[in-house]
Amino acid sequence: YMSIDDSACNLASLNLMRFVHADGEFDVARFARAVDVVFTAQEILVGFSDYPTPAITANARSHRQLGIGYANLGALLMQRGLAYDSNEGRAYAASITALMTGEAYAQSARLAAAVGPYEAYPKNKTAHDRVMEKHRAAAYRIIADLVPPTLLSAARQAWDDAVSLGKTAGYRNAQASVLAPTGTISFMMDCDTTGVEPDIALVKYKRLVGGGMLKLVNGTVPAALRRLGYTETAGSAITTYIEQQGTIEGAPGLKDEHLDVFDCAFKPQNGVRSISHMGHIKMMGAVQPFISGAISKTVNLPETATVDDVAEAYLEAWKHGVKAIAIYRDGSKKVQPLSVNADASNSKKVAESVVTVERIVEVNRPQRRRLPDTRDSLTHKFSIEGHEGYITVGKFDDGTPGELFVTMAKEGSTLSGMMDAFATSVSLLFQYGVPLSHLPPLPQCRGEDLHGSDAHERDHRRPPGAAGASRADRLDHSAAHHRELHHRESVPRTGDAAQLDTRCAAVSSLWVAHRAQRHLPQVRELRRNDRVLITP
Template sequence: MTETRGTKQKASSNGKAASTAGKPATAVNGTAGASEATVAAVADGGARSAGESGGTTGSGKAGGAKPAGPRIRRRNTTAGVHPYDQVTWESRDVVMTNWRDGSVNFEQRGVEFPSFWSINASNIVTSKYFRGAVGTPQRESSLRQLIDRVVRTYGKAGREHGYFASAEDAEIFEHELTYMLLHQMFSFNSPVWFNVGTPAPQQVSACFILAVDDTMESILNWYREEGLIFKGGSGAGLNLSRIRSSKELLSSGGTASGPVSFMRGADASAGTIKSGGATRRAAKMVVLDVDHPNIVEFVETKAREEDKIRALRDAGFDMDLGGADITSVQYQNANNSVRVTDDFMRAVESGGAFDLRARMDGRVIETVDAPALMRKIAQAAWECADPGIQYDGTINDWHTTPEAGRISASNPCSEYMHLDNSSCNLASLNLLRFLRADRTFDVEGFVYAVEMIITAMDISICFADFPTPEITRVSRAYRQLGIGYANLGALLMACGRAYDSEGGRTLAAAITSLMTGTAYRRSAELAGAVGPYDGYARDVAGHRRVIRKHAAANDAVRSVHTEDARILAAASKEWEKCLTIGERNGWRNAQASLLAPTGTIGLAMDCDTTGIEPDLALVKMKKLVGGASMKIVNQTVPAALRALGYTEETIEAIVEYIAEHGHVVDAPGLRPEHYEVFDCAIGERAIAPMGHVRMMAAVQPFLSGAISKTVNMPESATVDDVEEIYLEGWRLGLKALAIYRDNCKVGQPLTDVKGAKRSADEAKAIAAANAAPAGGAVAAPAAAAHRPVRRRLPKIRPSQTVSFTVGGAEGYLTAGSYPDNGVGEIFVKMSKQGSTLAGVMDAFSIAISIALQHGVPLETYVSKFINMRFEPAGMTDDPDIRIAQSVMDYLFRRLALDYLSEEQRAELGILTAAERARQISNQYGGSPADADLADLADAEPAGTPRARAATPEAHAAHGPEFVELELRSAAPGQSLLAQTAVDAPLCFTCGVTMRPAGSCYVCEQCGSTSGCS
């Protein structure tokens, strides 16, 4: 549970939030309004003003000539007015608790945020990104301090290394960057917020790729380097294919151990660092080439461990996520991927043989049947979601620096792919911030934002610290960047486009092309000012070839709507400028773009969807001031309905229907041809697995790197289905792919009890129909008048009294029961005898008691009274019911726990603390890292709330999209989305089930993440 209270509001000088609407487009070099003459002057290194700092070499070191940096023009800000003075600020209290035991995980009061930031975003930023010990003067307490710490560091470094033409340009840069961060238009990756401007090493990169050779020194150094990277809050990946297989001999005559054996040591190291609780938990990727002689052992490793987990769990061992026995299983802290070649994939298609080769001399160790090996890969992925697959041919065909070495591995989430011993710092744009009120995309604003972000990201390499000397050397020599975006799913829905449609894919492709074209164009301009990356001279031809491939892919996209054509036209101009300026200046960065999972930063930007993912579900949780929460229909749904031309009355009816049913099928007034617009990752109309693959294929040609994305598959999917997706990913030109089949992991924590009951009822109905006399109808029994009969309790009956406290109000509940333990009466004592409250509670108790004795089921009352909201409300002294929304909510939850069966309560979403703990324990025979490639179930979990319309006051205050659910989640503090994220790991910080973000996981309550961003 998270508590955040708004206390006082502090207005700015004008008291109004700034708006970008109607402002004139301004730009930096190479954008609208900037002349080629200016660009040429930058390229030629014009004179700088007296007293200004010098230029840099390609590696970012000061010295030598002092070329003029680019001019920067204002777009979002006003000269003489600081961005902070254009918004209204308010003070909030952040108290974050563990839903399992109510203990406080984090508390900081009096933090300052803009009024338009959500409670959830301010909670996450406060707890994750504010630096300094809580309770000390050094602790940050305002978003201003956080942004200033980062922006001023970037500004200072930009001045020192020649990135600005004048002091005025530097100030504009700082103001514009501040504005975009303040208004959640983009975010740097988490290590920037953790480290920049603090006494800690200035590690800015989230993604690292390591190298390991076939020597004991290199293998032990691998363990050490991973530990250093994890300590800094980042993740690492590497390819183990250089290590000799267990089928090869050592120089001493003995047999090599093989890479899989060395994975055990690295896995144990990562598990230790993870449990030590650094900035966030360890994240890692292990890759093995498909022609390695130990490839079958590698493929089956995690599937075999999954069998072990099941056996240990069934034997009674503690296989919970931090349980005493979970360390007895191995290989659970990494994502595994097989690196396949084009030759292997062609052999799979043709049914041919494939050679597995020795690591030292390349001789053939074994020849295998290619389709059989692919079948083993698909079988293992079907069983436990590992391994994923990486397509070596496509990856290296889009490699900008082939002379520097092949790309052999990726970061943990598979989006960053480049040289060994390299790193990449990430930043992601919030696409929904660029959707105008008329539902057109703000091309000019988007281009400007990309320019500013690329400039800032490149500056960071000048001052960044790296964990090893070799990573420092390669990162400074190639300056890899990873700009990307979040909220694509929400953007498409808001535009009235289905995720799995030509229109959806075309819009995504156009925006991605515009982003990368602008990023590389800006990189070429920076190369003119401060020099190309050091490795560029060696790979001029290779880099130019890849840029031309990107531009050709842009020209091949066919627009579906006029809006697509407009964005594609802008992208074409950017690629044209990119080629022209780049051929003159070179490029400052070997890589520019990718699509990260955007876990924590997506929540901090108030994004509805992460990365390239579609909407998870049509209903989600919204946190409210005061610590309460309500579940609402996603705010993008009404926007989508307006885009499709529906009236406000029809929109309200459709929204209320979605709140009640969780889907749009048969919604009143909604045309069937529009159903696809509201398809989500899970639910009644879940997007087909191949729909995810096609979306990835649409945007991949416009990314320097790859995409963090897991393809969701239903439990009914077959091994053939997995194999077909892996083959189709290769045919469509993807670089990497991971799948997750619902329920393939041990201990799915929530099951569809309602669905199970429906199935049982259906089975009974079918059996009854089959038993009917042939050729005739079943005679209906004669209707008999029914009158309820009161069943009085005996003179002496068992009873129990529970004392309780709800929000500081004390009371007593006495429940009397029949000898068969069915409750038959209640007495509620609150306040003094003779008071109004005491009289009302007495009358209420009598009414409920008489109804119970006349046969009204207790569960009927429970379903009606839980979640009733009024004061007093808040924390209770009951360990099974930590928070109650009212006295009535508490009373009937307590009665349910005491008198209803676990199955009945599970359907209502009411469990004891012990039952919740047992659910969690049953969930984890796997580990959180193993679940990094996991995703969501299609089935509705037990306790999934059924909705009712919000109160008229809620409608008036929030609009029809705010529809409160009647039943709250099975575990206090968990969102509806968290409940549906079956097999997701539990958050190490607060214990709440995490939700997918690309191929990683993020906690919606506190922002902890299992991978990048």
């Protein structure tokens, strides 16, 4: 994150492959429109978001940093028949990135014209405008012969608009774009590759947390083969070979000049080719001039990489104007989520190490204590403003509470769901050994007297309806009677068991029941007016 300290950045990423037509061409106008819509949504969220500290809140709202980005670049280049580590691939990626950020800043200027620039813009105007000019100049340095004219023209026009509109209205956002890793959302968007990355391998294996391996095959290869002129029959033979061998090297009918299109970050199990670390760095250097912030990208080094190789990677990244890189040497971690092979012996070693760690951790895990199928219980009846209810506490064999049920007459589906959820939560606390003294204290009610009654009113120390009796008092009295019943059952009560009685359970559940009853009129009104859908 390359912005001021104590600030925040709302992220969003677009799946580039969703803008590819059936004929394989990229829909420039549709992509630019998507950038406008998503960027506006990100901007709206700045004011509606909550931030962890006052300092971050102040800076986020005074600078309004955004981070629009994309995923699936590696798949897009492969689909077009462009090698990731090639001048053509880098120029195409630079043009896509220039269009995205240029359009984002143009939209930021339009928003500033409507609602004003970001609060800190006046004191940063000179510097901000100078950076915009540098972005635009970089767009005009992209080699035109390497990029489709429609794409490059749109990218340059976007920057022309961003600069001209910004001079008049300023900008709504101090930052517009970053390239995030998109590790999780790329799976949700059905991407073959993440962020600005190439594919790790055409065939890879994902190690599952619960054990076992999941085989993942790149789904972009058939489209790439069609783009390169292969027939359906030839393409089918090549993809079958990839699935069987784990590599495209040696595939029947594949031309040698097309091998680099399918190069990936890791060397395949049965192959020798991969993208060099300089290929990663050069790609980052190509797109960095069109990114407001930094690029989250892994620079992959082989297992044989030395200290000098790592030092060279950092130095070359600096020379290419890259703001930040993350070096990863293959095999440097004992367990990695993705690998290019499913070696049984290696998997067994990894599994054994993982199991060992889990067993060590498991010693200190809380253990859930299950109730017997048949158990004793106590049930207490109460009535509040004419609404009758019952609290049932199931007990362990030693007499300590193990579960809680709250039942109210005329409760309806909404209140029933609330009571069930609360009772389940308290029951789990009981079964995991959480002392009742650690539950939140009973809130004190002021000026909201709700005098109820129960079948054991005579046992309460305060007369029914006495002055000053609040909901909390009433609940406390009900719990007091429940405690007396507990004593009459002659339950052993020593040490912690003395704390684990039913008093707090009764008090807490009754309190929630009262709070829920208080809001029922508003709930009914919302349901009548169809202003909200409420389900159990």
